[in-house]
Amino acid sequence: MNINTTLSDIKNRIYKPVYLLHGEEAYYIDLISDMLENSVLNEAQKGFDQTILYGKDTDFSTIVNASKRYPMMSDYQLILVKEAQALKWKSDDELFAKYIENPTPSTILVIAYKYGKFDKRTKLYKAIDKRGVVLESAKLYDDKVAPWIVDQLQQEGWRIHPQAAALMAEYLGTDLSKIANELEKLMLNVPKDSEISSADIERNIGISKDFNVFELNGALGKRDSLKAIQIVDYFAANPKSNPFVVVMGSLAGYFTKILKYHYLQDKSSQTVAKALGVHPFFTKEYDVAARNFNKRKTFDIINTLREYDLKSKGLNTGPNTTTADLMREMVFKILN
Template identity: 70%
Template sequence: MSVNTILSDLKKRKFSPVYLLHGDESYYIDLIADTLERTVLNEAQKGFDQTILYGKDTSIVTFVNAAKRYPMMSDYQLIIIKEAQDLKWKSEEELLLKYLENLTPTTILVLAYKYGKFDKRKKIYKSFEKNGVVVESAKLYENKVGEWIVEQFQSAGRSIHPQAALMMADYLGTDLSKIANEIEKLLLNVSKETEILPLHIEQNIGISKDFNVFELQSALAKRNAVKAIQIVDYFIANPKSNPLPMVIGNLGTYFTKILKYHYLPDKSPQVAAKQLGVHTFFLKEYESAARNFNRRKTFDIIHDLSSYDLKTKGLDIGPFTDSGELLRELVFKILN
């Protein structure tokens, strides 16, 4: 089942007797578990019919025995096992399997299994699927984060400028929980009638709208050496907010897309945007970059980025050079 379908069902108070929430991305696991915690019982009922346990501090025997009991003050009892990956699965798994085959209809049992996938080959996994709801929460690819940010604002009835969404994605990475917190901050601090703009990102999240990786990419695409050097100087003065490995990683992704653009047989806006995984708003910049960096030069830049990435990891043999000088050298090579 999709996360949106499950959240919709919970809003309608359509509950399953058991939920297995697992995967590498903790955001959706927490979102569903927290929604159940808010939805199933009211505050007065929680003292009698809600139990929150942690995998390392409990056992399958303990919560299965609890699950067999009936609620005292409400229609359901809710049992949530957080960090369920820490349970002693091998020694007690059979007991849980027997419970899954004979569920207590008034118990809602939630297992939040984080930082990895539950073994789908196991008999118990098939039983979870057959008798309850299973959600696999996968990590979001970097090139999908901007789109995810736009969707979160749309679901809240708000809009965000593509450039502002890209700034957030570049700065915050793929940690959806962290991004969701910043989105919540923007929703609270920017009036409902206003589109979220780069200025709002600067004011509320602390990302400079003039000095960030996105603006460096734009300056390089236009071969604007003065602007590029200004941004590099800012990065060197603020190394914690703009670490060199992150800058090189973003530039690597950017120039790989420029190379891909060179080889697109169909460069019409809709087709090109889909192939590159970007908003159509940014296509003019990729067109400009492709004019300023031919295929050969783009290959050379990607090679240089790979070489400097190794240097940041200490794998290059040579005299020590600090990260600021490495960045200056790299940008000089890209522009020349």
């Protein structure tokens, strides 16, 4: 079942007897678990009709026995099995499978199985899929984070500039829980009728709108030596906010996209955006960068990045060489 459909059903108090929430990304598992915990029962009812179990401290017998009980103060009882990946799972646990085949109608059983995929080949998985809801919360790829940010804000009625969304994605990575927390800050501090800008990101999240890996990529793409050096000097002065590994990852991704651009037959904005996994707003930037760095030079730059990645790990460097020294040297090689 679709995640948005499930969220909509829960808001409308349309419940299923069992929910299996699994996957490598914890965000949606927590979101749906919390939504059920906060909506099925009120505070007075929870003392009688809500049971929270933890995988490492429980077993299937306990879960089944709890699930077979009837509610005392509500139409439903809610059983939450948190950290369910710690249970001693068997491919066809008879006791649990038997319950799933004929669940108690007034029980809502939630199995929160985090940081991994539940085995879809098992009888138990198929039984849950038939009788209830199975949702996989998959990790988001890097190039999908910025669109996710845009979509999350749009659902709440806010707008964000593509450059601001890309800036957040570059610095916050793929941890959706962390990103969601930062989006909450933005929605509390930016008026709903205003488009969230890079300046808003700087004021509310603390990421510099002028001195960041996103701006470094742009400066290099334009061969703007002065701006690139200013940004690298800022990074050198603020190493904790701009770790070398983050800068390297961003540069590698950027020049890999430039190389892909060189091999595209159709260089229309929509085709480039789709092929590179970027917003159409940024396609002109790649056109400029590809004209400034031909195919051969782009290959050389990618090799240079590999070389300095190894140097940052201590290979072929002097004892007193700092990451700031390496970054300045690397940017000089890219631009010359």
